Amino acid sequence: xxxxxxxxxxxxxxxxxxxxxxxxxxxxxxxxxxxxxxxxxxxxxxxxxxxxxxxxxxxxxxxxxxxxxxxxxxxxxxxxxxxxxxxxxxxxxxxxxxxxxxxxxxxxxxxxxxxxxxxxxxxxxxxxxxxxxxxxx
Numbered sequence: 571x572x573x574x575x576x577x578x579x580x581x582x583x584x585x586x587x588x589x590x591x592x593x594x595x596x597x598x599x600x601x602x603x604x605x606x607x608x609x610x611x612x613x614x615x616x617x618x619x620x621x622x623x624x625x626x627x628x629x630x631x632x633x634x635x636x637x638x639x640x641x642x643x644x645x646x647x648x649x650x651x652x653x654x655x656x657x658x659x660x661x662x663x664x665x666x667x668x669x670x671x672x673x674x675x676x677x678x679x680x681x682x683x684x685x686x687x688x689x690x691x692x693x694x695x696x697x698x699x700x701x702x703x704x705x706x707x
Contacts (some may be wrong), residue, residue, distance in 0.1 A: 596626035632686035642677035
């Protein structure tokens with residue numbers, strides 16, 4: 571009984587390390603098309619796409635969330651899930667969120683992207699922090 575308990579504890583202790591495995595060669599998070607220069611009062615958009623590579627895929631069963639924040643801009647939405655993706659459920663997720671800067675000068679939109687990338691052998695939680703600088707004229 572004690573040996574079984576120790577085996578279970580060793581497996582449970584190893585789970586967080588396995589779950590946080592970096593599988594960066596299996597995906598790319600892109601922000602192509604995100605607005606970087608705006609006129610005062612103009613609305614831009616933040617674009618985030620998760621592109622899978624090398625036979626991997628973004629899990630449509632595990633949680634996916636994006637948390638957006640900005641001190642200098644009003645965001646169209648601050649929390650996103652897979653349901654907010656512009657693509658069909660079986661395609662790589664792509665998100666667009668409008669934002670409007672509230673002051674002239676520099677503005678920044680921050681994003682924390684959490685998702686699971688999966689291969690034939692495992693699924694691993696990935697977290698990416700992004701920052702989008704915007705020049706407001």
